[in-house]
Amino acid sequence: MTSKDCGSHTHSRRKLIRRIIWSVIFVLFIILLTILLVWAILQPSKPRFILQDATVYAFNVSGNPPNLLTSNFQITLSSRNPNDKIGIYYDRLDVYATYHSQQITFRTSIPPTYQGHKEVNIWSPFVYGTSVPVAPFNAVSLGGDQDNGAVTLIIRGDGKVRWKVGAFITGKYHLYVRCLAYINFGNKAAGVIVGDNAVKYTLTSSCSVSV
Numbered sequence: 001m002t003s004k005d006c007g008s009h010t011h012s013r014r015k016l017i018r019r020i021i022w023s024v025i026f027v028l029f030i031i032l033l034t035i036l037l038v039w040a041i042l043q044p045s046k047p048r049f050i051l052q053d054a055t056v057y058a059f060n061v062s063g064n065p066p067n068l069l070t071s072n073f074q075i076t077l078s079s080r081n082p083n084d085k086i087g088i089y090y091d092r093l094d095v096y097a098t099y100h101s102q103q104i105t106f107r108t109s110i111p112p113t114y115q116g117h118k119e120v121n122i123w124s125p126f127v128y129g130t131s132v133p134v135a136p137f138n139a140v141s142l143g144g145d146q147d148n149g150a151v152t153l154i155i156r157g158d159g160k161v162r163w164k165v166g167a168f169i170t171g172k173y174h175l176y177v178r179c180l181a182y183i184n185f186g187n188k189a190a191g192v193i194v195g196d197n198a199v200k201y202t203l204t205s206s207c208s209v210s211v
Contacts, residue, residue, distance in 0.1 A: 047082070048207075049157070050077070050204065051180075051181060051203050053200055054200070055075075056185070058070055061143065069104055069131075070130050073128070075095070075125065078123075079115065087163070089114050092112065092159045096155075096158075097181075099134070105127045106127070110125055149186015150186060157175065176211075177209050
């Protein structure tokens with residue numbers, strides 16, 4: 001074989017490799033474009049959360065000065081997928097309570113789950129904290145709220161979700177849920193007594209959701 005034939009063979013092989021590479025790039029571009037078009041047409045809506053109720057087992061301030069909060073309550077939280085062609089994977093969802101922007105309970109993890117089209121999921125996690133130090137300025141407000149017999153908490157959800165469109169599953173998105181909970185401790189008639197010291201309060205509070 002002459003050097004001319006060898007050079008021609010090498011050139012043809014390089015040309016074939018370039019064609020294969022460009023073909024792969026073109027196919028990937030078409031797939032990505034199709035996914036983006038489907039995504040734009042479907043326009044996925046974020047899930048809708050409602051805080052249905054809270055059963056309070058304990059909510060006590062102690063210490064000297066009184067700045068240690070012990071709380072224990074069970075909430076009922078519902079989530080609805082409003083999309084009729086898109087499913088939602090909840091890879092992680094932690095629920096906890098805050099008072100005046102300060103976290104006052106531990107995080108409670110809700111098991112990972114998949115939510116189908118138009119499907120509703122209902123969770124009833126316990127959120128609690130034992131002798132949690134409260135910031136001085138919050139301790140004053142909390143003492144006043146207890147004297148008045150009512151307290152306003154924010155139930156928060158912090159997690160990761162993925163969207164499922166047909167066989168395509170997106171990457172993870174951060175999910176933030178914020179639910180207002182106004183609990184009237186001073187009036188047990190405002191709730192239903194469900195145990196020796198437990199009172200269940202109906203809230204039915206729509207939550208703000210951002211993804």
